[in-house]
Amino acid sequence: MTLMENQSATIPAPREITTKPRVSDQIFRAVVTVGGMSSLIILGLIALFLSLKGINVLRIEQLSFITESKWEVLQDAEGKIAESTFGLAAMLIGTFLAALIAVIVGVPIAVLSALYLTFYARGSAKKLLVSLIDLMAAFPSLLFGFWGFIVLMGSAEYWAKLLNKYLGFIPLFDVPAPIFERSPFIAGLVLAIMIIPIVTAISREIFDQTPLDRIQAAYALGASKLSMIRAVVIPYGRGGVVGGAMLGLGRAMGETVAVYTVLNVVYQINWQILFGAGGNVASLILLKFGEAGPQEVDALMAAGLVLFLLTLIVNAISDILINRFGRRGR
Amino acid sequence: MSSTENSNNENNMEKKMQTTTPSSLASVANNREQRVPGTNLLGTGLETRGVHAWFGKKHVLSDVSLDFAAGTVTALIGPSGCGKSTYLRTLNRMHEFIPTAALAGEVLLDGQDIYAPGTDVTKIRLRVGMVFQKPNPFPSMTIGENVLSGLKLAQLKKSNTDELLESCLVRAGLWSEVKDRLGEHGGALSGGQQQRLCIARSLAVEPQVLLMDEPCSALDPGSTFRIEETISELAKSMTIVIVTHNMQQAARVSDYTAFFLSDGGPGVMVETAPTSKIFSSPTDKRTEDYVTGRFG
Ligand SMILES: Nc1ncnc2c1ncn2[C@@H]1O[C@H](COP(=O)(O)OP(=O)(O)O)[C@@H](O)[C@H]1O
Numbered sequence: 001m002t003l004m005e006n007q008s009a010t011i012p013a014p015r016e017i018t019t020k021p022r023v024s025d026q027i028f029r030a031v032v033t034v035g036g037m038s039s040l041i042i043l044g045l046i047a048l049f050l051s052l053k054g055i056n057v058l059r060i061e062q063l064s065f066i067t068e069s070k071w072e073v074l075q076d077a078e079g080k081i082a083e084s085t086f087g088l089a090a091m092l093i094g095t096f097l098a099a100l101i102a103v104i105v106g107v108p109i110a111v112l113s114a115l116y117l118t119f120y121a122r123g124s125a126k127k128l129l130v131s132l133i134d135l136m137a138a139f140p141s142l143l144f145g146f147w148g149f150i151v152l153m154g155s156a157e158y159w160a161k162l163l164n165k166y167l168g169f170i171p172l173f174d175v176p177a178p179i180f181e182r183s184p185f186i187a188g189l190v191l192a193i194m195i196i197p198i199v200t201a202i203s204r205e206i207f208d209q210t211p212l213d214r215i216q217a218a219y220a221l222g223a224s225k226l227s228m229i230r231a232v233v234i235p236y237g238r239g240g241v242v243g244g245a246m247l248g249l250g251r252a253m254g255e256t257v258a259v260y261t262v263l264n265v266v267y268q269i270n271w272q273i274l275f276g277a278g279g280n281v282a283s284l285i286l287l288k289f290g291e292a293g294p295q296e297v298d299a300l301m302a303a304g305l306v307l308f309l310l311t312l313i314v315n316a317i318s319d320i321l322i323n324r325f326g327r328r329g330r
Numbered sequence: 331m332s333s334t335e336n337s338n339n340e341n342n343m344e345k346k347m348q349t350t351t352p353s354s355l356a357s358v359a360n361n362r363e364q365r366v367p368g369t370n371l372l373g374t375g376l377e378t379r380g381v382h383a384w385f386g387k388k389h390v391l392s393d394v395s396l397d398f399a400a401g402t403v404t405a406l407i408g409p410s411g412c413g414k415s416t417y418l419r420t421l422n423r424m425h426e427f428i429p430t431a432a433l434a435g436e437v438l439l440d441g442q443d444i445y446a447p448g449t450d451v452t453k454i455r456l457r458v459g460m461v462f463q464k465p466n467p468f469p470s471m472t473i474g475e476n477v478l479s480g481l482k483l484a485q486l487k488k489s490n491t492d493e494l495l496e497s498c499l500v501r502a503g504l505w506s507e508v509k510d511r512l513g514e515h516g517g518a519l520s521g522g523q524q525q526r527l528c529i530a531r532s533l534a535v536e537p538q539v540l541l542m543d544e545p546c547s548a549l550d551p552g553s554t555f556r557i558e559e560t561i562s563e564l565a566k567s568m569t570i571v572i573v574t575h576n577m578q579q580a581a582r583v584s585d586y587t588a589f590f591l592s593d594g595g596p597g598v599m600v601e602t603a604p605t606s607k608i609f610s611s612p613t614d615k616r617t618e619d620y621v622t623g624r625f626g
């Protein structure tokens with residue numbers, strides 16, 4: 001057999017390519033892996049815990065747990081539980097309403113402040129504002145709730161009445177009785193103020209990364225600042241802003257204390273955002289948890305699971321939106 | 331028709347791309363069609379008087395006075411860091427875009443100081459366009475939208491945009507390559523095509539003066555050749571100032587050449603003359619050293 005024949009006849013199997021990582025690398029890898037996995041595991045354990053606790057209630061109520069809106073535990077004369085119904089619909093609607101109001105009011109304000117901070121504010125004023133907004137992002141939500149209850153409520157009530165007076169023909173702005181205090185509208189405003197810092201911070205970060213050569217190209221074509229922002233910054237930042245808005249939405253949906261403080265938690269379906277009744281899932285859990293019997297606790301855990309899943313869905317949707325709107329401007 | 335045009339182009343290209351020794355640069359400059367400055371209705375051109383530039387405390391450009399006659403091409407040459415880009419950016423007020431930037435002196439466009447108080451800077455940039463070193467089309471826009479983006483950005487009203495779109499792309503030498511794909515995104519083009527797209531984009535707002543900062547430094551020889559052709563074509567209707575590191579390019583496209591130099595301090599304009607003179611008999615020893623390749 002000649003050398004040539006040998007070469008052309010047998011094609012070698014691909015070799016396995018390996019490397020022996022250094023010890024320091026291996027140790028670091030282990031540390032990082034443990035860190036990364038632990039957050040995943042903790043999250044998984046919470047979901048598991050909620051599922052285990054809630055499964056009984058979910059099995060009994062089935063789909064009516066999210067479609068019905070009756071939350072009742074009836075006791076007989078001896079204090080034993082005679083009958084119980086758990087349906088979350090009223091609180092789910094309340095959750096969406098308040099969170100949507102928060103996003104609709106909060107995101108435009110946040111985007112405008114981010115544009116101001118990135119392209120208009122200068123020097124020490126900029127530094128001060130940026131650190132103030134970051135500070136606001138870390139503020140305890142209870143304080144927002146108190147502030148909303150004590151300070152905002154009075155003036156927001158005025159606006160609510162105005163809206164009702166002139167837009168009352170739209171069912172959304174109608175009220176069955178003139179009770180304007182502690183409404184989903186006011187809770188939504190408090191939530192809006194709560195999410196503004198985080199959405200502003202994220203948007204600012206994105207706007208800041210707009211490639212300089214594109215900005216310069218726009219200016220070199222005689223663009224004003226406004227038209228440069230519209231043609232270059234917004235297309236570039238759109239995806240990130242949508243992501244930030246969804247993060248804000250998630251935060252507003254899960255918010256407990258602020259809503260609990262401001263809102264008049266009443267267990268009924270309420271689409272009328274100006275009317276002082278409603279609630280959200282998180283505030284329901286807080287409200288009922290203290291005096292709940294074992295079965296109701298399970299039902300509250302099931303409610304928690306629903307909230308958990310909702311947050312996951314919102315995040316998934318935000319990923320899709322970012323991919324859809326974000327890539328083209330890049 | 332287009333095939334003969336193409337083969338002609340390639341012949342030309344070979345001729346032009348032949349390696350030229352510094353001494354033959356002057357003959358390159360002499361051999362091409364000569365332009366007569368200021369013969370048409372292009373305005374009186376651009377002029378700078380005693381321009382100085384700073385970045386913060388750092389003085390980077392000292393006392394540059396130059397005239398750019400309407401309808402001519404002027405090349406700015408000199409080693410890296412001598413202030414060519416900085417000077418170019420003072421000509422359409424892109425300099426002030428850098429927060430620490432400062433300036434002294436005057437830049438006169440048709441006799442009017444573009445830094446005069448009360449001037450609307452966006453109007454200046456419409457009249458003095460710019461093409462950058464790195465092609466920078468807007469990726470969120472299609473090829474067609476890119477060309478016409480200046481109209482939108484500067485809020486200009488144009489009635490016949492289709493005609494404008496075609497004429498800009500024709501003048502930038504890109505029409506035949508993109509006419510069937512105007513709806514595609516600008517990022518789908520090659521680097522050379524992107525740069526010609528950027529030239530077409532700056533033409534759409536009909537500037538009097540076009541500034542080009544090393545427009546070919548990131549491109550292959552073929553694209554470079556096409557852009558040089560475009561420059562010669564454009565010079566019939568506008569004033570062009572081009573920064574280039576490539577002395578052959580300066581010889582091929584420019585009527586006048588200005589040599590910049592920095593000895594560690596601020597950059598100065600050492601010498602300016604008709605391009606053939608700069609390459610044949612420069613007055614300053616430093617210019618001669620640079621164009622004969624002794625440094626830089
Ligand atoms: N944005 C800037 N900030 C500070 N210094 C700068 C800036 N841009 C350029 N310079 C300095 O100005 C000098 C001239 O630069 P430049 O005009 O880019 O030179 P050239 O284009 O001739 O290579 C250099 O010393 C450079 O370091």
Ligand SMILES: [Mg+2]
Nearest residue numbers: 414415416543
């Ligand atoms: Mg430069």
